[in-house]
Amino acid sequence: MAHSEQEILAGLAEIVSEETGLPTDSVLPEKSFTDDLDIDSLSMMTIVTLAEEKFDVRIPDDEVKNLVTVGDAVSFIAGASKA
Amino acid sequence: MTHPIDVVVTGLGATTPLGGDVPATWAAALAGESGARPFEHDWAEQYGLPVTFAATIKVKPEEVMARPEMKRLDPSAQYAIIAAREAWADAGSPEIDDVRLGAVVSSGIGGIWTTLESWDTMKAKGARRVLPMTVPMLMPNSPSASVSLEFGAKAGAHALVSACASGAEAIGYGVDMIRSGRADVVIAGGTEATIHPMPIAAFAASRTLSLRNDDPQGASRPYDVNRDGFVIGEGAAVVILESAAHAAARGARVYGRVAGVGLSADGYHITSPEPSGDGQIRAMKSALADSGVTTTDVVHVNAHATSTVVGDLIEARSVRGALGDDSDHVALSATKSMTGHLLGGAGALETIFSILALHDRQAPPTINVDDPDPELVLDLVRDKPRSLPDGDIAAINNSFGFGGHNVALVVTSV
Numbered sequence: 050m051a052h053s054e055q056e057i058l059a060g061l062a063e064i065v066s067e068e069t070g071l072p073t074d075s076v077l078p079e080k081s082f083t084d085d086l087d088i089d090s091l092s093m094m095t096i097v098t099l100a101e102e103k104f105d106v107r108i109p110d111d112e113v114k115n116l117v118t119v120g121d122a123v124s125f126i127a128g129a130s131k132a
Numbered sequence: 133m134t135h136p137i138d139v140v141v142t143g144l145g146a147t148t149p150l151g152g153d154v155p156a157t158w159a160a161a162l163a164g165e166s167g168a169r170p171f172e173h174d175w176a177e178q179y180g181l182p183v184t185f186a187a188t189i190k191v192k193p194e195e196v197m198a199r200p201e202m203k204r205l206d207p208s209a210q211y212a213i214i215a216a217r218e219a220w221a222d223a224g225s226p227e228i229d230d231v232r233l234g235a236v237v238s239s240g241i242g243g244i245w246t247t248l249e250s251w252d253t254m255k256a257k258g259a260r261r262v263l264p265m266t267v268p269m270l271m272p273n274s275p276s277a278s279v280s281l282e283f284g285a286k287a288g289a290h291a292l293v294s295a296c297a298s299g300a301e302a303i304g305y306g307v308d309m310i311r312s313g314r315a316d317v318v319i320a321g322g323t324e325a326t327i328h329p330m331p332i333a334a335f336a337a338s339r340t341l342s343l344r345n346d347d348p349q350g351a352s353r354p355y356d357v358n359r360d361g362f363v364i365g366e367g368a369a370v371v372i373l374e375s376a377a378h379a380a381a382r383g384a385r386v387y388g389r390v391a392g393v394g395l396s397a398d399g400y401h402i403t404s405p406e407p408s409g410d411g412q413i414r415a416m417k418s419a420l421a422d423s424g425v426t427t428t429d430v431v432h433v434n435a436h437a438t439s440t441v442v443g444d445l446i447e448a449r450s451v452r453g454a455l456g457d458d459s460d461h462v463a464l465s466a467t468k469s470m471t472g473h474l475l476g477g478a479g480a481l482e483t484i485f486s487i488l489a490l491h492d493r494q495a496p497p498t499i500n501v502d503d504p505d506p507e508l509v510l511d512l513v514r515d516k517p518r519s520l521p522d523g524d525i526a527a528i529n530n531s532f533g534f535g536g537h538n539v540a541l542v543v544t545s546v
Contacts, residue, residue: 069200070200095265099263
């Protein structure tokens, strides 16, 4: 099932918030996972695993390095969930 | 003193079935309370578990720990971190060069909740849903590593695994780290979180658990003639070990000294203690020799005494074997009657009890001994605490584990 980008952002914000303790409203499209949200590679892989389940998509490992910002992840998931 | 470097205890921390910290736990122990309670889940109905109760932790981690942090730690490591934070603060959060700080925190079983829940996830949803934190959470060195990370302990982080002797062995190893010059301060203790239906079924299968389902609080009854096995408990206990010189230089409060460490193995049976008590006696004697304490100074023993039919009496005879006639003036306490059996946390919690008994000059009680075993050859402290004498006094804390591991620690007053 396809999700709107807004739904994906909200869902991703929940996952990031659960993982990091940051408030959901700080998880904005322009934020960098590493530089702004202080997410290490292990946490990033946790977020990817949880996002795959939540949005029923596959995020290949070699794609993860391209997901620099929250917006990058939202766009990738939106594209993947349409396919 | 037989060692040039004296090791003292300057901080205490615990989260146990009796309380969320050391003051609450110790007060409940002196008051003779039981931490046993029925399961919150209907595991007996669901899985046919023959036992319906345990000594679960009194204060749940979610009351004192943030959710993102909890999600990165198995419950065994959560408990260890909670206990370590209390101990560190209790020691005055010492300023120390991080390469002189060690962490030795053991678990008997490891991150079994994480192991089993990850397997449940995999069976239900497939391999791709297994989370990346699974290995760092389930590994048995996770509590030690987590404590090392939290406090920046870089002298070494270790996890000695010896079943129900693990917590005492961790403290013994911490003492060695300081004596050998590797560290000035060591955060040492034990933890366990195994109140999950599978390990409980496994312990029940080995016929070691009490099945007194109609009376959970009366189930752990070491040295009572009607004892029928141990009550599984959970929680963690951590002490701050410090060289006496380091503690004195910073003006730290000192609770007591860990003066001697004795270790042995039975080499006899994977679960049963060796009947003559030879291994236990060797552990106690070597701890005494290591400490330089004479048997006349030993006024208190915190027994391993788990409330099993065979084990309790072997230990009582071993104490007599190790101390001879001086065991006549020993106040014997079996605190698992109140706490249940914290497995890898037990030896550390009982070290704290032994230290506090000397510090406060009060041996904690043994509860539920309605009808003492006539074969008990020692003076058991029953129902109420017993005053201990003034002056320089010593206690022995015994911890034994499946596999024939025997650890005895000699602690002394200051």
